[in-house]
Amino acid sequence: MNLREVVEGEKQVDHEEFLSELKEKNQELNFMREITQESNTGELNGIPFIAKDAICTEDTTTSAGSQILENYQPVFDATVIERLKESGASFYGKTQQDEFGFGTFSTNCAFGTPKNPHDKERVVGGSSGGAGAVVAAMDKPLISLGESTGGSITNPAAYNGVVGITPTYGRVSRYGLVDYANSLDKIGVLARTVYGTAKGLEIIAGEDENDQTTSSKEVPNYSENLDETEGRVAVPKQYLELDGVEEGVMENFQDSIDELKQRGFEVEEVDMPLLSADIAVPAYYVLAMSEASTNLAKMSGMRYGMEKDPEDFEDFNEYFSEVRSEGFGEEAKRRILLGTYTRQAGYRDQYYIKAAKVRTKIINQYKEVFEEFDAVISPSMPNIAPKIEEAEDMSPSEIYAMDTLTVGPNLAGMPMISVPNGKSEGMPTGLHIVGDHFNEQKILDIAYTYTGGDSQ
């Protein structure tokens, strides 16, 4: 049974079976932060959907993977949740994630580290790790909402061997998303098939008066329009020369290029100097951390965050400090401190303002490439999912370097999709397809063509 069959009314979701399988798998893999069941009817015919924990849900706690929001119960549904419920999808709960989205492997979760369904000793990827793992673990049609700031949808999609789409910035409303870095955050969809991501995206996309950054551009019927296509795709030279890309990953990528050529695509190497690791990655982290440090300010124990007895403190500052010291995880504290530094008077020109300028240049570089090409392709991640203990031993800068392939397009706000392109050492790898702003249909079509019309 696949998602298309349910949408087209050929098959029905068995909710009891789904729930018991979800619980059972979760026992083993810990990809869910909370499981609920809420049935619906409509176009989506009761297809289960699950959301990353940073997306607000009115009746289910929303902690964004952080202890500081452990019991936080939003008073409203995020726009994407509202739209899915209205379309007849059934809500099944929230997935584990890196605290506030700060991580590459979902090893910074306040509620336990989720395990990869392909190998329980390995990570699920981050930060929407749970959202990727649940799709892989459940052999059922399912729409899983993830959120990407620097690669958090296509990364777990690759590590879990599922399809994940990150839309253009502004295509999907962020209203109700617990913010990480507002100018970079995008809510997207993970599913087993390209069709599933297309269906999910067309439901959640579109203008929202509650989010001024959403675009008023019309949303195409991505799923109905899906069609096999041809075209020209570019491979950035900088990615091919990147240190630390695993051999198996590179082999699978070369196979993908051959496969695309066979299906009628022209593939060419291009020079995109700004995508090199020492430019895009620092620019991304400076912007993301600067914004994150302001977003997390509200978690001070005043209105949000854990409560302490004010009697125990000299003044407000001491109280706020204590709440934040205790409530935030290590990575959150690191990002708050770095982000506060990069936007401080005397440093902001050197870091924050400069990073913003780099972003503009990266966008322009992509725009130039898209004048000639339909998409830019690369491996989704430079490696297969590492073992949990390996990941935990990595230094922060080693971890940040893992994002090299994904931060460029994320910084530029381009839409991107990761589709499985084989296995290495028994673990899945992904093909990353990046398109021009609001050209989701094109990358969906390329992914659809690559996967042979979702016939896998």
Add this chain to the structure above:
Amino acid sequence: MSEEETDVMIGLETHIQLDTETKLFCGCPNEEAEEPNTHVCPTCLGHPGSKPRLNKKVLEHAVKTSQALQCDVNEEVFFSRKTYFYPDLSKDYQITQYEVPVAEDGEVEIKVGDEKKDIGITRLHIEEDPAKTRHKGGDIGNSDYTLVDYNRSGTPLLEIVTEPDFTSPKEARAYLQQLAQMLEYLEIYYPESNFALKSDANISIDGGQRVEVKNITGTAGIEKALSYEISRQKQLKKRGREVSQQTRSYNQNQEITEKLREKETEEDYGYIFDPDLTTQELDEEFREKLRAEIPELPHEKFKRFKEEYGLKDKLVEALVSVPEMADDFERLAEEFDTNLAASWMVGELKKVLNYNEVSYDEVNVESGAPDFLYVGLRVVLSHLEAGEFNQRKAEKYLRDFVEQGLDPEKEFSIDDPKADNIDLGLNLKDYKKSGDDEITEFVKEAIDENPDAVEDYNSGDEEAVNFLVGQVMSISQGKADPKTAREKILEELE
């Protein structure tokens, strides 16, 4: 050192709470609520995941004000986050404008007595008001607990920053009065409303350290706060002590300034662009549309009234100070002597209004008739010009007219202001002068009934005439003209 030699530099940062229908970034009503924390929503409470959305009306107000202050309006503006930790901030950052404000580099001419002076406007920007805090049992440093009311959280503010061009508290006050009046003309601010005008002042003397005095409310407060602060600084200097750079607050009850904190370095707010709000384009079309909506401003009106009506400065100033009064004056000036109309509006009417503690525009609103005072003034002026009212009677009429009109029981309607009876129950006959024959009768009666006074007069006591005039006035129930009465009494007694 004499006082005049002291080199005083004052700059003001004034916050104007805008009386818009909804708050700056959400749909909550922007008005006083009966209960704390009732006019709130996820956005103004800063709920995780909530997003601000800009109230475009505020942008219009800001651009209009900028144009009236002759500022350069920026073509593209955006909002920034100013991060600081304080219990009144729901998000622990405030959305404001930093790099690019709505407008910069303006100028406003103020007048203190006969002296005119240009005050530079550094910038004008939009920001959100934080919540209201109440520290129970002390100030923030030693209170038992703090209550927070988020009804005010997200209320729109305009902040207008001046250059340090003021050299006296009087100038600062004149500026604020003029600013308030201009905003009233722009229909952005109403002095009667609960929306406050608050200033922070930066003061230094003799090139010394700068002291910031925060939270000075209104226009009268500024003069008092600054006067106190200047004399405090002078005292320090006199005793050979340094004025240290600090932040002080103004204590309105005691009319003194109090130290809040010693300021060694500027606070660092770590400004970044607010990525939830899009850049706003203030293009030529938008600016032109708003420029066209700007009415004749007080200083322009002042100039025109001087030229057109040739009135004294004081009269024009008073007329112009209330837009509605200025409009009514122009209508009355078509019919009546401009000096007579102006002096009645500014003199007698003002006394009546002050006595009843109402303002010009309030009376019209309360009476339910927009032309209420205009009608009353027409009755007075037309009868005065026709010689049918004397000064005292006219005053009485005006007083009765206003007071009756304020009585909620009375219904107001005057179709014809010249008609003898109006619905307020005022009979014009009661206010009219008595005719000559009638006065002669009253005079005779007074003389007949007061032979002692007549005798006193005859024996050389001229004061007795005053007594007899008083008697005539009382017999006529005030209708007699006292001047005529005196003449007739003297005639009779000769």
